[in-house]
Amino acid sequence: MSLLNVTNLTMDFGGLRALDNINITVHENEIVAIIGPNGAGKTTFFNCITGMYTPTSGDILVNGTGGKTHRINGLKPNKVTEKGLARTFQNIRLFPDMTVLENVMIGKHCRTKASVIGAVFRGSETVQEEYEIVESSYELLRKVGLENSVNNLAKNLAYGEQRRLEIARALATEPVLLLLDEPAAGMNPHETKELDELIVRIRDEENIAILLIEHDMKLVMSLSDKIVVMDYGKQIAQGTPTEIQNNPEVIKAYLGEDFA
């Protein structure tokens, strides 16, 4: 079953066509990678499907939480998250002055429901909910290997740890599809290898499909079931890692005319 179905997606910024007729499908339990040079429109694509931007035309269909198909063009980002898409950011966006645990607890917000009244009276239901939020958040932090930093402030984490915290926070929203924007950027080879394992584990253990933007070719080739290549807002190729490696168009975009 397809989780995400993007057809003919186009996004214009004034005169600039940042996305031109993009078609991407992500199936259950699939890891799909988007690659392409800087400025190709990869982050813009993420912003369009997560509701940060409203696309100029095209359809974004999600078979998310609840089993129904939703068209999510122009929905607010928080609504998109409720439908089951969660994301991380290319330039990390944590809540720096909150603890690591609290950062993940924020991710639980859209799956819990204590209101102002509930918070003031703090009935047994609210207490129970709070308890579950803390426990499940801690469990997620353990999964990404941050259990020793739960009580630290997010801003005091090392770079690689911040990236993993972002993933834990996104997982807390209970997504069906996880969108990772350059998760390995700035990581050393050891950290990248751990990330590789983490991503596979998320797919296998949580049954969450993954759509990721990445420049680290080794990571992309080893992880992905499918790769989409973008250049200047256009989708120039799509296929399995081997197909992409031997595609002349891709080699041209990456290495220049002469090598084609």
Place this chain on the structure above:
Amino acid sequence: MKLLTSFKKSFLVSIWFMFLTFPIMVIRVNPIEEIIEWRWWNMLLVGGCSFVLSLLGRYFLEKKELMAKRVADSGVIATTFKKRLFEQRAFAVPILIIISFAAIIFPFIFSTYQTSIMTTALIYVVLGLGLNIVVGLAGLLDLGYVAFYAVGAYSYALLNYHFGMGFWAVLPIGAGLGAVFGLLLGFPVLRLRGDYLAIVTLGFGEIIRLILENWNDFSQGPSGIANISRPSLFGTQLGLEANTVYLYFIMIGFMIFTIFVVNRLQNSRIGRAWIALREDEIACQAMGIDKTRTKLNAFALGATWAGMMGVVFAAKTTFINPASFTFLESAIILSIVVMGGMGSIVGVIVAAFILILLPEYLRAFSDYRMLLFGCIMVVMMVFRPQGIISNVRRTYRYGNNKGQDINHRETEEV
């Protein structure tokens, strides 16, 4: 060497001040005799004072940095008075008992006048705590908070004047109207951020005041509404003196209620969302938090408290007019929040007492009130930009003890 440079810098500061104040402090034109008086003494005075003050400032700043470095070097976290106050029960409980005892006997020891001043200070404590939800927790700079205070005050004054409704009946109505106005203003403006939000809320505050001033049929204009009833105790009206004491205890009750509610809110799912919203709006939305709704919640709740305090204020003074609700009021309440330390309950309480009680007891200096106010603000921003009590917030911590799978919270300085 270091001494020499700080002397040099202070010297330059004093020269600059002498230059700046030259036209007003030195030259005096006497238009009758058409002569110019040169008051060089004043220049020396300005120069000397600014030199000494600048030197003192430098000395204290240096000392502060040195202390911070020493603490960082030694690797141990100094148990400050503050930390002990918040973390150790054995320390906090006796202090709380002493404070409550003092609060209870206060009106029976001091005069009606003193009690009345204290009640005013308590009103500002609650106003500060209310605005603290909006500014301190949710990070929405609201410069028109006094508008909701006015809404509460006028709802009691008008309902009392026209229909003879009593204090306790109007209290929830005032709170509700405050919330409604909060939502009414919040809905259109909350898509704005930072400076823009500040300007629009400032405008809103002035609009409410101008309406009250000019719509004579509705609000009786600048002359205001007099003879508002004082609150009754089980249906009986008290004398002036007893009533002052009664209002004092009503306000003590309000303060406890407010602290309780704000404390619970900030340690809840809603409070966490406010704090997260303050930190990063975009990340917040991506995590599924409804930005508009969460902001509206904060705005309406803050306004509710202002509405309630408006009712109390009208009942206390028995006379209100639009002049009580100028921008200066908003500025004072905001100063309380900023000075107390954004988001910190104890800080807000301390700051409210300082800012409201000091001017009352320093009536002799009333001419210099605004000057002093400004000076305190500048000094605060230089030495303690984080406020008196720097955002002591309970952070959620996970109990890491093996085998003990419960989570508990501790107080942590952030």
